[in-house]
Amino acid sequence: MGSLRNPIGPLPSSIYWRRRAVAVVIVALLALLAVWAFSLGGGDGDDRGDSGRGGPDGQGPTDSITPGPTTSEPPNDDRPGGRDEVDGGAGSGGGGDDEGGGDEKDDGGGGGSEGGADGGALSGSGGNVTGGDAMPAGDSLPVCAPGAVEVTLTSVKNDYAPDETPRFKLTVKNGGGDDCRIDLGRTATVLTISDTDDGGGDQVWSSADCPPSRAAAYVQVPAKGSTVQTLEWNRKASEPECGKAPSGAVKAGTYLAKIEVEGLPAKQVSLSLTKD
Known part of the structure; x- marks a missing residue:
């Protein structure tokens, strides 16, 4: 325990404390990176799982675009100017x-x-x-x-x-x-x-x-x-x-x-x- 409190070496003790602080910071950063990577990987997996469950046998997405209401009407069979009519008695x-x-x-x-x-x-x-x-x-x-x-x-x-x-x-x-x-x-x-x-x-x-x-x-x-x-x-x-x-x-x-x-x-x- 004494060596931890009073570092032994040819260098001043302040240098060893700085090294220890840097090491602690690095370890903390690595831990944070590990947690972030784990949370990111788990979220992607859930998204993929949700997408897979939407389609048959989990194969691809099943969402489709639903067409909106149409306003088209049946074509008008009457030509401009009225219908062509043939009078059975015309001309005779x-x-x-x-x-x-x-x-x-x-x-x-x-x-x-x-x-x-x-x-x-x-x-x-x-x-x-x-x-x-x-x-x-x-x-x-x-x-x-x-x-x-x-x-x-x-x-x-x-x-x-x-x-x-x-x-x-x-x-x-x-x-x-x-x-x-x-x-x-x-x-x-x-x-x-x-x-x-x-x-x-x-x-x-x-x-x-x-x-x-x-x-x-x-x-x-x-x-x-x-x-x-x-x-x-x-x-x-x-x-x-x-x-x-x-x-x-x-x-x-x-x-x-x-x-x-x-x-x-x-x-x-x-x-x-x-x-x-």
């Missing part, structure tokens, strides 16, 4: 509402498709196709045989006041058992108006004088049925090759309207333009 018969025919207010005239009005018998200078149930026909239909069809022309009214436009019904009847097509274009079908008051029957207007087109305009004629077009004349005169005709309406009197369809007998009907 009197129930169709094709362009130009559905809203037409015609004395005795049916609505529906204009059926080849572009380039038809009366479209263009001084005349027009205003309605009817005629439907355009494709090349798949055979051309109507002359012996299977016949045409008739009637005037909507017998007498027309000065403010009224003369209108006619062109009817094509098919007596055959199959649908067929007939050309009502300018080169195949011609309507003429003649003045009969002078006795000579002078022609005053013709759909062939200034046609906007000479292309064919086929329309369908159903088997054992008929197709109708409503035609009108604007009461003016015309000249061949789009020549300059007298301006204004023709005079009052009795006139004869005649329809000529290529390959078929011509048909005609009279009408009267009354005075004021």
